[in-house]
Amino acid sequence: MNRSKDGPQYRLKFDDSILLIDKKKFTLLKFIDECGSITNASKKADIPYRSALKYIEDLERELNKSIVSTQRGGKGGGGESKLTSEGKAILKEYRKVESILKMHADVNEIEGYIKEIDYENKIAIIYLGEKKVILPLRGNFKVGDRALVLISPEDIFVMLKPQESSVRNIFPGKIIGMELKNHLVRLNVAVEDITLFVDITEYAREQLDLHLGKDIYIGFKAAALAMVKI
Incomplete structure (x- = not known):
């Protein structure tokens, strides 16, 4: 476990890659999964849109895989963003680590x-x-x-x-x-x-x-x- 200005960072291992993810990045991915939109997710997570894009780019570069799939809408809008299977796996692993640490807060x-x-x-x-x-x-x-x-x-x-x-x-x-x-x-x-x-x-x-x-x-x-x- 490392620490950053956004709180503890947890090291999650995926195949041969190590991801450092904190609460803010987890919250962004969770809201993307719920909202189907990076724009709406960044607002709910109180993260500037450009920062949200950079978080996603950094995680994808570390993992060397896409974690968010974006489908552009037509002239009337209607675009959609959703987590890939790798993105959902990050949520799952983070939740597992966080739940264990909550159970053992004094440990x-x-x-x-x-x-x-x-x-x-x-x-x-x-x-x-x-x-x-x-x-x-x-x-x-x-x-x-x-x-x-x-x-x-x-x-x-x-x-x-x-x-x-x-x-x-x-x-x-x-x-x-x-x-x-x-x-x-x-x-x-x-x-x-x-x-x-x-x-x-x-x-x-x-x-x-x-x-x-x-x-x-x-x-x-x-x-x-x-x-x-x-």
């Missing part, structure tokens, strides 16, 4: 490249430092894809030592921060070269005798993870 993010895929068991593997992270294989991923993994702080378990269980991902860490957040205790845990935040109850904190600087283990189930291409 841990891990970026990495997919190193292994087990198609039989439907799992993918990235690395957090030297440790494997096992992910559910959902969607069209392949080895080498760059992925953003999302983990809710409430889906992370805290342990004082590794335990035999259905939790596939267990990592050693150290508590480097602690605060009260929405009636829960939020821990900042240093794991490898990143920091993850974990939400637990005050009762759990007392039972585990957690404090700053304490070495712990954290774990999370593969099924609790969401993954998107970036």
Whole structure:
């Protein structure tokens, strides 16, 4: 995910092309799909007509495919613009990314490249430092894809030592921060070269005798993870 003056830009992968698209470009394409007119869509999206044309040209150049098909009208007008199948695919992919991020507005993010895929068991593997992270294989991923993994702080378990269980991902860490957040205790845990935040109850904190600087283990189930291409 990148940022621009128009907000976050999401990297959408189509075949061998990478598109950077933000909310403004998505809104323009959505209104073209609804209105059948670039002129009307640009007005509804509050984008100058020439800027709208440039947005479309830039996306088509990056994708090397047409995303808007325009049919000129006769003397009385009646022209029409509509999204091609590639244009509709952009809308679909953007909506998927946005819906996942909305579901996980307060979320841990891990970026990495997919190193292994087990198609039989439907799992993918990235690395957090030297440790494997096992992910559910959902969607069209392949080895080498760059992925953003999302983990809710409430889906992370805290342990004082590794335990035999259905939790596939267990990592050693150290508590480097602690605060009260929405009636829960939020821990900042240093794991490898990143920091993850974990939400637990005050009762759990007392039972585990957690404090700053304490070495712990954290774990999370593969099924609790969401993954998107970036």
